[in-house]
Amino acid sequence: MHNIAAIHDESKAQYYWVWGALLILTGIEVVLAYEQFFTPVHMLEVLMVLSLVKAALIIAYFMHLKFEIPLMRFMLMAAIVACLCIMCIFFADAVRVVKLGLP
Template sequence: MKEEHKDAGLKSYVFVWLGLLVLTAITITVAGLHLGNFSTVTAVLIATIKALLVLYFFMHLKYEPPLLRFIFAASVLTLTVIIILTFTDVWFR
């Protein structure tokens, strides 16, 4: 926050956007390949890369103090934990 950041220029936003479009195209293509069990994993993986791009560049997380990154990480961590703990029931019932 204290450092001057020009958001690495507005041009970089356009590059990020192009990247997001390419990743969307990839994920649609990959889904058409019928990878079986791996299709979900790859879909979520690509979605996560896209999410990180949005978070880091569009939402400026790359330039923010660690506190804000920690706050967001807390939500993801909590969600992961509750899903895992619920699955201790769902998988073994």
């Protein structure tokens, strides 16, 4: 019932493409960071977006999530992403430490 080979295209080529893309993205990240193209806050945003793209590529292709049924894709990703997003509430207090901290 779960003959994986039959479910999706098993071409080797796509994995090489993804690998290449990941290496190039890493290269871009390193160059951006080393050349300090942006102010730190923007740098963080850019790096995080690039990292998310890389993560998405790994999850979708290497971890085959692209080829799983939609319910699994949705449930797993929604749970993890939601959990991680709500932790951003912490940062309101991290900023407070800067403002109210000891002189």
